Amino acid sequence: MQNDILSILNESEGLNAKVFSLVRFKLLASLAALGQDGATYRELKAALDINDGVLFANLNVLKDMGYLTSGKITSEGKELELYTITPEGQDEWKRMRAWLCRFLHCGA
Amino acid sequence: MEEDEGLAVPVPPLWSMTMEKYEKVIAFFKELGFQFDISQFDDRLIAQKLVCLLELKGVDLGYSCSLYVRGPYSPDLTQDLYAFTREFESLETGSRLTPHEKETAGELGRIFGLKPVSLEVGATYGYYTLRQKSDPLEAVRQVKRLKPFYSEAQIALGVSKAKQFLFTPTEKDLDALKEETGIWQRASLSSREHRGE
Numbered sequence: 001m002q003n004d005i006l007s008i009l010n011e012s013e014g015l016n017a018k019v020f021s022l023v024r025f026k027l028l029a030s031l032a033a034l035g036q037d038g039a040t041y042r043e044l045k046a047a048l049d050i051n052d053g054v055l056f057a058n059l060n061v062l063k064d065m066g067y068l069t070s071g072k073i074t075s076e077g078k079e080l081e082l083y084t085i086t087p088e089g090q091d092e093w094k095r096m097r098a099w100l101c102r103f104l105h106c107g108a
Numbered sequence: 109m110e111e112d113e114g115l116a117v118p119v120p121p122l123w124s125m126t127m128e129k130y131e132k133v134i135a136f137f138k139e140l141g142f143q144f145d146i147s148q149f150d151d152r153l154i155a156q157k158l159v160c161l162l163e164l165k166g167v168d169l170g171y172s173c174s175l176y177v178r179g180p181y182s183p184d185l186t187q188d189l190y191a192f193t194r195e196f197e198s199l200e201t202g203s204r205l206t207p208h209e210k211e212t213a214g215e216l217g218r219i220f221g222l223k224p225v226s227l228e229v230g231a232t233y234g235y236y237t238l239r240q241k242s243d244p245l246e247a248v249r250q251v252k253r254l255k256p257f258y259s260e261a262q263i264a265l266g267v268s269k270a271k272q273f274l275f276t277p278t279e280k281d282l283d284a285l286k287e288e289t290g291i292w293q294r295a296s297l298s299s300r301e302h303r304g305e
Contacts, residue, residue: 047176
C-alpha cells in the first residue's frame with residue numbers, strides 16, 4: 001500500500017545504511033552514471049566541490065565496501081587515479097534509488 | 109490508386125532504419141582519422157567530446173549529452189563503446205557521411221585536432237553557452253570551476269576553438285568587425301599612398 005509509511009521505512013533495512021551520507025550518495029550517483037568509464041579523482045573533487053580529506057576518506061569507504069574500484073591511468077602524460085563503480089555498487093545504487101522513490105512516491 | 113498527400117508521413121532514409129546509431133559515430137571517427145582504443149582513458153574522453161561537440165553543432169547522432177562530473181557526457185555512448193568495441197576499434201561501419209557531415213568533420217578535425225584538453229574545454233564551454241544559455245563570461249567561469257586542473261592558457265585555447273567551431277558570425281558581428289578594423293585598413297592604405305607604393 002502506497003501510504004503505508006511504516007512498511008516503506010521497514011524496507012530500508014535491506015539497504016546499506018553506510019551509504020546514507022550525502023558525500024557517499026553524491027559519489028555513487030556520479031559514478032553510477034559513468035559506468036565502466038569512471039571518473040578521475042580531480043574530476044570528482046572539482047565537480048562535487050568536496051575537500052581532499054573528506055573525498056579521499058569516503059572514496060576509501062566505498063572501495064572497502066566493494067562498491068568502487070580504483071586504478072592508475074595516464075592522461076596527457078599525467079598519472080591520475082580513476083574511480084569506477086563495481087556491479088555491486090550499481091546494484092546498491094539501484095536499490096537506494098528504488099527505495100527513495102517509493103518513500104517519496106515518485107513512482108519508481 | 110492516387111496517393112492521399114494528407115496522409116503522407118515523412119519517412120526517414122532507409123539506412124537510418126536499418127543502421128545502428130553507433131555506426132554513424134564510427135563513420136565520423138573514420139573521417140577524423142581517430143584510431144580508438146578502449147583501454148586508453150584519453151581515447152574514451154576524445155570519443156565523448158567529439159560526439160558532444162558534433163551534437164552541439166546540430167549533427168543528430170542520437171547520443172544526447174548532459175552535464176556529469178566529467179562535463180558534457182553521454183552514458184549511452186559509453187554503453188555502446190563497450191558493447192561494440194571491436195567495431196569502434198577497427199572503424200568497421202556500413203554508414204557513410206553526407207557531404208555536409210564530411211565538411212563538419214573536416215572543420216572539427218582542423219580546429220581541434222584530436223587533443224583531449226581542447227576538446228574537453230571546448231565541449232564544456234559549448235554546452236554552457238548553447239544548452240544552458242549562459243553568457244560567454246559565465247560560461248568561462250563555469251568551465252574554470254569544473255576544470256580547475258587546466259591552466260588559463262589551456263582554457264583560453266579550448267574556448268577560442270569552441271567559438272570557431274560552434275558559432276558562425278552574424279551580419280551584425282561582421283559589420284562590427286569591419287567598423288573596428290576599418291580605421292586601421294584606411295590608415296594602412298593612406299600610408300602606402302603616402303609612400304607612393
